[in-house]
Amino acid sequence: MNDKELVARHAASWVEDGMLVGLGTGSTADCFIGELARRRKEEGLQVTAVASSVISAIKARALGLPLVALEQVARLDLYVDGADEVTPELTLLKGRGADLVREKLLATAADRFLVLVDGSKLVSRIGERFAVPVEVMPFAWQMVKRRLESLGGSGDLRPNAAKDGLAVTSHGSLVLDMAFAPALDAETLDNLLCRTPGVVEHGIFRGLASAVLVAADGLVEERWAAVR
Numbered sequence: 001m002n003d004k005e006l007v008a009r010h011a012a013s014w015v016e017d018g019m020l021v022g023l024g025t026g027s028t029a030d031c032f033i034g035e036l037a038r039r040r041k042e043e044g045l046q047v048t049a050v051a052s053s054v055i056s057a058i059k060a061r062a063l064g065l066p067l068v069a070l071e072q073v074a075r076l077d078l079y080v081d082g083a084d085e086v087t088p089e090l091t092l093l094k095g096r097g098a099d100l101v102r103e104k105l106l107a108t109a110a111d112r113f114l115v116l117v118d119g120s121k122l123v124s125r126i127g128e129r130f131a132v133p134v135e136v137m138p139f140a141w142q143m144v145k146r147r148l149e150s151l152g153g154s155g156d157l158r159p160n161a162a163k164d165g166l167a168v169t170s171h172g173s174l175v176l177d178m179a180f181a182p183a184l185d186a187e188t189l190d191n192l193l194c195r196t197p198g199v200v201e202h203g204i205f206r207g208l209a210s211a212v213l214v215a216a217d218g219l220v221e222e223r224w225a226a227v228r
């Protein structure tokens with residue numbers, strides 16, 4: 001069992017009969033979806049899921065997990081997802097995929113948000129390894145980019161996987177990947193991005209994680225937030 005499978009199994013053991021569980025997006029979230037489906041099949045676990053992306057919904061459906069549409073959900077018991085960076089304060093950077101709006105909605109609406117990572121995702125500050133994904137309305141991208149550049153940011157529109165076009169989110173936004181000076185901390189950036197017209201959502205998740213489960217060398221370490 002690799003680290004992603006290990007941490008996914010640990011998180012799936014938290015799921016109880018009758019729970020409504022949010023499914024994240026990405027390779028680690030995929031492992032969790034697989035584990036949840038395994039528990040349902042082997043142990044008869046009664047669970048309903050809501051997906052953060054079309055791709056996770058397809059995977060869950062293929063494995064036989066009962067799904068409800070996001071439109072039907074006001075709250076959920078648990079949301080489980082991966083992350084690209086995690087700081088010691090449990091601030092996250094997410095969005096190397098492109099479904100930030102749904103991911104942040106589910107993370108906020110869940111009673112508990114579990115984040116699954118391996119040790120390579122631990123950083124001392126947000127932006128250490130990756131640019132910050134900023135989801136923008138398509139007609140606003142130039143104005144948003146210029147505004148963020150005036151705040152010291154640099155970056156561009158994200159190309160799609162084939163690099164012959166642009167990445168487009170599941171509801172039609174474009175994504176700017178913007179790097180900022182280390183002096184701009186996550187709280188300042190979060191506030192700046194939230195106040196920028198044309199920004200739909202961004203990849204900094206502050207104060208949302210209940211716990212981060214870190215897999216390393218065959219063990220899982222739980223890091224709990226003081227308040228959530």
Ligand SMILES: O=C[C@H](O)[C@H](O)[C@H](O)COP(=O)(O)O
Nearest residue numbers: 026027028082094095096097
């Ligand atoms: O939009 C993508 C999500 O934020 C992912 O959870 C994140 O990119 C981590 O993905 P992975 O588990 O594949 O490393």
